Amino acid sequence: GAVVSQHPSWVICKSGTSVKIECRSLDFQATTMFWYRQFPKQSLMLMATSNEGSKATYEQGVEKDKFLINHASLTLSTLTVTSAHPEDSSFYICSARVYRQGVSTEAFFGQGTRLTVV
Amino acid sequence: KQEVTQIPAALSVPEGENLVLNCSFTDSAIYNLQWFRQDPGKGLTSLLLIQSSQREQTSGRLNASLDKSSGRSTLYIAASQPGDSATYLCAPLGVTGGFKTIFGAGTRLFVKA
Numbered sequence: 001g002a003v004v005s006q007h008p009s010w011v012i013c014k015s016g017t018s019v020k021i022e023c024r025s026l027d028f029q030a031t032t033m034f035w036y037r038q039f040p041k042q043s044l045m046l047m048a049t050s051n052e053g054s055k056a057t058y059e060q061g062v063e064k065d066k067f068l069i070n071h072a073s074l075t076l077s078t079l080t081v082t083s084a085h086p087e088d089s090s091f092y093i094c095s096a097r098v099y100r101q102g103v104s105t106e107a108f109f110g111q112g113t114r115l116t117v118v
Numbered sequence: 119k120q121e122v123t124q125i126p127a128a129l130s131v132p133e134g135e136n137l138v139l140n141c142s143f144t145d146s147a148i149y150n151l152q153w154f155r156q157d158p159g160k161g162l163t164s165l166l167l168i169q170s171s172q173r174e175q176t177s178g179r180l181n182a183s184l185d186k187s188s189g190r191s192t193l194y195i196a197a198s199q200p201g202d203s204a205t206y207l208c209a210p211l212g213v214t215g216g217f218k219t220i221f222g223a224g225t226r227l228f229v230k231a
Contacts, residue, residue: 006161034218034219036221042223043207043221043222043223043224044162044207044221045221046218046219046220049218091159093161093162095162095219097217097219106152106164106167107152107164107209107211107219108164109154109161109162109163109164110161111160111161112159112160112161114159
């Protein structure tokens with residue numbers, strides 16, 4: 001299957017600092033990537049849809065100024081958590097969907113990033 | 119807005135049992151549905167993908183069925199093994215609202231040796 005690489009796998013930062021998480025599609029081009037957040041023992045919550053070359057689309061309740069998304073190329077999307085606070089501590093996962101002949105097929109996920117804000 | 123429910127929330131079984139994990143979704147206008155596995159603290163591994171026009175898919179000991187009109191999918195695991203212990207997530211890809219994949223809360227499976 002296609003490979004989505006996410007970096008870093010874990011990060012600890014101080015309150016008030018910003019953290020950038022990268023999501024790369026290694027063997028395919030992804031015009032659209034998705035960012036999810038997962039709290040302990042809960043399911044994945046879609047935060048935003050990242051579109052290459054345009055602004056991200058955020059889900060209701062997600063602060064766009066807090067979670068900055070940049071999708072500058074067909075293989076890279078970044079999520080920056082700005083002015084992080086302890087309540088931002090969570091597991092963040094990115095996803096990209098493979099299209100074959102214009103048809104959406106599988107979604108592939110990165111390994112996730114465990115963010116801890118102290 | 120799509121809502122996905124998975125039953126049971128947790129399951130503990132002895133090794134060798136055949137299992138049934140259930141998923142229901144409120145919006146039947148889906149493009150496809152995927153079943154994923156998530157190990158603790160890890161990302162997601164895709165297990166099976168069923169297109170909306172299909173009724174079932176099989177991979178090894180796994181079989182997933184889809185009844186789109188009634189908004190239901192079932193994951194069967196045959197002859198369960200301790201290595202199957204993980205959380206299983208159901209995720210339909212909705213047509214309305216921009217092709218978003220919405221997840222259920224998952225079924226936490228523990229298979230005892």
